Amino acid sequence: MTAVPILLKHQSAARARAGLDTVALGLPATLIVVALGWRLFGTAGLAAVAVLGILSLTVIAAWRSRRFDRRWLIGELDARIPRFEDSTALLFRDPATLTGLATLQRDRLEGRIHEAAAVDLRPDWSRRAILIAWGAAVVLIAAILAWPKSDGAGTRTAAPARSAAGAAAPVLTGARLRITPPAYTGLPVREQTALDARVPEGSRIDWMLDFAPHPSMAGLEFPENTPISLIRDGQRWTGARIVDRSMLYRITAPGLTQQRLNRLDAIADAEPVVRLVDPQSQLIQLTPGQRAWTPVFEASDDYGVIETATLRITVTQGDGENITFKQRAMPLRGQGTAKQLRFSTTLDLGREGMAAGSDLIVQLIVTDNRAPERHTVEGPSVILRWPANLAMAEGLDGMAMRIMPAYFASQRQIIINAEALIARRRTLTGDAFTDASNVIGEEQAALRLRYGQFMGEEAEGGGSGGGIILPTADAPAAPALPTADAPAPRTRPEEHHDDHEGEDHADEPAAGGMGEEVDVLHQFGHAHDDRDVATLFQPQTRSALARALDAMWASERELRQGWPEAALPHANTALELLKEAQRATRIFLPRVGSDIPPVDFSRRLTGKREDIVAENPETPERPPADAVAADAWRALEERPGSTSAPLALGALDRWVRANGGRLADPLALRAAIDTVRNEPTCFDCRRRLRALLWTALQRPVPAPGRRGAPGARGQRYLDGLR
Structure with missing residues (x-):
């Protein structure tokens, strides 16, 4: 089996770093023991202790380097390099044993091996522990050398102290989060001490925690995900995870005080936005004498747009149901920054096949640089229309009139257009303003x-x-409507007749298109x-x-x-x-036939009104959808002299999980519920949970109120009506 040398270098570097870190940590202790042996036993003791100390350091360094094996290397490369697609193990297998898709995947990975050169897999130096060890060594060696004679009291008194420290409960003394965003974002690696973080989706988070004293084991607990076991590296506990969605987590260790839930918010990559720059409208008409057209689009994205986009060009010809179209795609290269590119091209209308009655439709398709799956967005469609009735006489191009179809207009739209024209008066000349009006x-x-x-x-x-x-006989013919209709024939008064039989309406106008x-x-x-x-x-x-x-x-x-x-x-x-x-002109008709109750003729004209109105049936009480949250909100109320009502936190947590899709911030609610469960005496936590529940409750639908009882005067009026 032949391994890739560039990948094995990371393993060798990690082992070397672990060995040097071990030497830097253990050498001060060795020097202390050597000084103590020399002080107690002279030169012979110094040599014996020095040999034993060096052998011990060598064994410990080799033992600490054992965990940087082939399995560790594969796991780290899969976690650090997303483009390896969790298939790094294929690079360490014999190519002769691979078949089918495994062979193709290995070939793909071999082309991406250069990306592993920029990754640093070496463990961090134990800087704090090294400084403490060397500082303590300097102080102890100075004390040993200053002793007048050898005495083992220090050793005997130190043992109870270590024993007492070992029995104490661990405490979280320090925490750091290293956030490595995905490569496509271009964001730098950053570190923070806060345990809550907002990171781009797909980021890798490394936890570096310090405990005093060190527990036997530690981990990260995720309520809805697989927990992570932390690995002790010298004086620090480390662990890592890829954050692909928002989640809550908690630090756990035997004997550690129950920690509150922290949250990681994954910020999803937004799709690119395509904006039409020129022309201003998505539907424009061809101007007389126009031979070319230059549409301009602008694409923007939070992390970057691919420089090459596709312009989809469609040309339609014909009218009615006899419309034909041809479509082609043209690659475009944008100009500007990676986050904001502008795309434009000049189209030759004759080469595109434009003619009277044709439409030229263009649409820009852009892609962002998200990995591994990119976002592809289709921009707005822009139509250049060549109307069939656009007259262009030679020498009179400026007198050509553009007529839009009548169905585009309405009285409200005419008012809107007039108001917009008034607002543009300062930017238009006199003739242009009159033409637009x-x-x-x-x-x-x-x-x-x-x-x-x-x-x-x-x-x-x-x-x-x-x-x-x-119109009169001498008046000129009325101008035609902006449609294809012919004027309807006028019916003469003397043609009026009442008998409909034998009529032939074949000459009546047909429905317009x-x-x-x-x-x-x-x-x-x-x-x-x-x-x-x-x-x-x-x-x-x-x-x-x-x-x-x-x-x-x-x-x-x-x-x-x-x-x-x-x-x-x-x-x-x-x-x-x-x-x-x-x-x-609105007419309201009943959907079904009327169902009138039968008339009781025995009570007719008697004035008796008993039992003529049915009793109101009792409406079944249905618990509202937010009954659990409403009950919890009432139970969290703080009033003087009142006792706290019991909280059904389990039911409330299930309600949040079931309704998480419509809640503004379900993670904050779940974290607040967990805090109140673990800290029932925290009044600030209860107030925060109550405030979050108030924002999560649905607003009641307004209902008509029942009419109030009439007064004495109103009652006399009603009695008079009876």
Whole structure:
């Protein structure tokens, strides 16, 4: 079996460090014993004690180095290097004995062996113990050399002290946490003395604990995870764990006072965020003469974005159900810092196959540098639309008009657009401001025409007041709507007839497609009277709609003249009138047939009211979902002269586990419950638990209150009604 030399170097370095650490710790004791032997037995004693001391140091150093074996090396490499994927053992096996996936995995690991060169597996120096040992050695050697004669009293008096110390309960005297974030985060290794920590998800935490005196064993207890046994390394106890989710833990040792639960919060890696920089809107129209388009995206992430992204490009052609599309992907390289990259490219519209009626859709797909599983995010889609009705006459490109489909507009949206235009007045020139106001006026006109068909108006009819403009024989034809509808034929009054039999409605207008104006009256009903007086509404509803059309007409007039401030009052009036018309046309029907109780004719007209109202049935009492938490909150209340109610901490802990998904901080609640269980006399702990329970309880749903009893005057009124 052939081992990888670069990995074996870590084992040799760890053994050497352990041996040197042992020598540094044991040499002061050896020197003390040598000085004592020389003082008691002369040169012969000095030589004998020196040989024995060196042999003892050699044996102890070899014994301490034994734990740095092949198994230890494999475990440390798996824990320190995530890219080894817990498969380091394959590197120490004979390649001839491997088959299938094991061979492929070993080949992958051999390509990642260089990552092990930057890992330091040597144990830490026992600095504190070494300093104490050498300081004590200097003091004791000086005392031994100053003795007038040899005496063993010191040895006899030291034994009871060590015995007493060995019988004392251990106490946690020091603690340090070394936090090693995952490599992809780029964060440095840090140390802290606090036992609570917030670390990136996947971080490795090394505990370094000091006890006085040392217990026989020590460990870390995790309520919902496998416990960890600490290993004594000189004067320090160490252990490590990968934190892949938030958890609680406690330090344990025989004879050690019960410790409170500490928490480790694992901060999950956020997905990258893709933002559209240019254009400002996700739907834009092609400008006359435009031949290229440069969309710009920005991607950001908490730890970094991969420099190379993918731009998905889709081109659609056709109309209705005959739409075809072609899609391709283009790699893009970002510019900027690793945490914030900007991606852009210039697309040739002719090369992409754009034509009248086509849409060019682009979407950026980015990936962060998370390991081992990366986050892939698709950004917002941006549409460049080439409308089929976009006229571009030679020399008149600046007069081309962009018309959006009518179904994009609503009265509320027109008000929002007008307010936004007023806010932008300072940034727009006079002509640009007037043009933008005129575009909103066109949207107002299209919406007015859509509502006008319910009033029996012509294509360019206005409201029902002075704003109505009817076409005459000499008047020019009304401009077409921004849809593909043809004007509906006008029904003449003399064509009215009452008999429906033998009718042929084949010539009635068909339903419009998406974005087209629909003649609702002729499509869904029979119009046999004059269209100018035909309506689907009641007279009061027709009046409200007519006034709304008048307000729309006034709003349109002001907008087309570039006065959006003057148009806003009319637009708001139109919106309120439309709401009034909508409320008036609502019809409420019962879902099932009425079930009226039979009439008792024997009591009819007698005035007897006994037993005509059923008694209110008793509603079964159902305990609320938070009954356990509410009872615990009440039991934790502190009132003068009251005794503490018993706490069902076991049931409360089960309630927290069952409802952890909706609680804001379940770990804090569980830690507070554990503290109150172990320290029942801690009033501050009880107050903290009660405060956390208050934030965890669900807010009750507001319910209508029962009407109060009427007063004397009200009762006389009710009696008069009877």
